Amino acid sequence: MGPIRSPIPLEEMEPAARPVSEAVGLPPACYTDAGFYAFEKAAVFDTEWLCVGRSSQVPEPGDYFTATLLGTEPVIVVRNRDGRINVMSSICQHRAMCITAPAERPKDEWFDPPPECSGSTRNFRCPYHWWTYDLDGRLIGAPEMHQRPGFVRSEISLPQLATEEWQGFVFCSFATDPLPLGPRLGAFDEMLANYCIDEMVTTEPEMLPMPFNWKVFAENFMDAYHSLRLHASLYDFTEADTSNETLLAGTFPPLEPGSIGIGGRGRTGFKDRGMNPTQATLFPPIPTLDEDDRWNVVYLYVAPSLLIGAYSDSVKWLAVQPVSAGESLGRLGYLFPEPTTKLKLFDQLLEQHKRGVELFYDQDMPVAVASQRGMGSRFAPQGPLSGQDFFRSQLAEWLLERYRAADAAGA
Ligand SMILES: [Fe+2]
Structure with missing residues (x-):
């Protein structure tokens, strides 16, 4: 398909890419409209990794x-x-x-x-x-x-x-001469250095078919705002919230021009926090982490298709791709240092580790389905963002740069 123009005027998207204190959501049609999906696919997914x-x-x-x-x-x-x-x-x-x-x-x-x-x-x-x-x-x-x-x-x-390979992840691109990926993630290589992710081994990726727009899922994965509310029954974030200046209550570092990484490192409020209702990690700490790392987590989105959460015992990765305006497909896996996978109780702990994460998804998925449906309502808003919605304004900023380039090429 040749260059095409955005069926939704770019001016309607611009308020979504403002600094978070002034930003609103993207137009709901960006999540539901088949014509816009074709444009977005050409602008973002046919050009990036x-x-x-x-x-x-x-x-x-x-x-x-x-x-x-x-x-x-x-x-x-x-x-x-x-x-x-x-x-x-x-x-x-x-x-x-x-x-x-x-x-x-x-x-x-x-x-x-x-x-x-x-x-x-x-x-x-x-x-x-x-x-x-x-x-x-x-x-x-x-x-x-x-x-x-x-x-x-x-x-x-x-x-x-x-x-291209980055940190042991395999990326591909439909573009004939895409800008190399690695140099555009330099700041995050530093943030992730102690995890030695490239040496980790993955569990067999699980397929997660998701009946909602890919942005709904990426936004949920990176959303600090809902964690303290939707997941309140699972997890006490109080500690994390009060002591946390960066990840949960603050902002990620500003989006560097040309970068394809959105994310940050933040203190959790306690050491070795795990994503399960015990709140503690189930595996031994990654041996290359230092004391400070163990009080932190790193969340990173390698735009447009990889989401990473790095904890002190393991790394969760989710490769997400759109299938249509209202459907996407995730591949979910967990990375561990090789010695961890040799533990006698590894299989049993992994079961529990996965179940812990699933408890969160048991709450996230129905919410994602309902908000995708809501985006199709005539009353769907371009609602104001909270200060903890900082990922959404950065994602909109990143996307708008691509939408603009593609729209200009289609003009
Ligand atoms: Fe969640």
């Missing part, structure tokens, strides 16, 4: 997993013979078949989208006509095609996406 997972999910050459980006683009994430990670389209260049789709499926699944899969392989063979591609996407086999005049096998390959 999308997180697909962790490099530790593909440790050896030939290891791969699949993912569907933006609801429509199936890709393969694979480590090649040289040890580099490729992200490439899994659309066969013969008949547009998804080459990782199963050749046979139970009858009750015939009409479902191809399932995601993972494994280890020497090459990828399309189940339809057996066109075969190597780990770099080069076509290495195409039955009968040598008989076609002018057919040059070496001219055909699976489309490759730009890729």
Whole structure:
């Protein structure tokens, strides 16, 4: 699709990007309108980096997993013979078949989208006509095609996406020449240095289909305002609130020009705070953290698709992507230092750790569904922000910069 203009006037969004004390919400249609979603996808998700997972999910050459980006683009994430990670389209260049789709499926699944899969392989063979591609996407086999005049096998390959790794996360981009990601997160590398995130191992990511706009979820993840209220029955934030100057009651550092990181580090009010109703972490502290780190948490949004919460025993990560205006898909995983995963009680503690986080989501998800529905009401406001809503004004500021650029290109 070529450049398009925003169907919602940019002037209506500008009040959302003001300093938090003056800001209001984005226009409700930014959360519900299909035309605006098409514009936003082009302005933000087709130009920036999308997180697909962790490099530790593909440790050896030939290891791969699949993912569907933006609801429509199936890709393969694979480590090649040289040890580099490729992200490439899994659309066969013969008949547009998804080459990782199963050749046979139970009858009750015939009409479902191809399932995601993972494994280890020497090459990828399309189940339809057996066109075969190597780990770099080069076509290495195409039955009968040598008989076609002018057919040059070496001219055909699976489309490759730009890729970059940051802190062990794998990102890809549909842009042909995207601005490198790492240099735009420098301030956060410093903030996260003691966690040694690049050396951590991830749990198998869980798929979280979410029936609401991707911004609803990102805003909820980073929202300090609701934690003390919606989650009051789970968790006593009183301590944190009174002693906290930065994360819960304050603001994140101002958005640097060109940065793709929004977030900050803040004191929790007590040491080794865990995200479960005991309020204490369940695993041993990350050995590289210093005393001060253990009194803090770091929340970071790597715009537009990765959310991170770093605690003193582990790191929670959630890669989020839109599927349509009113739907998104999350991939949720937890990172631990490798020695932690070797503890005898690791599996049992992990169960409890996940359940602790789920108790929060049991409250967040119904609220997200209800506010997504509310955004479709004729009475939906561009409501005023609280001082603790600082993430939303920074997100709007970040988005508006992209919306402006795309809208100008479409003019
Ligand atoms: Fe929440």
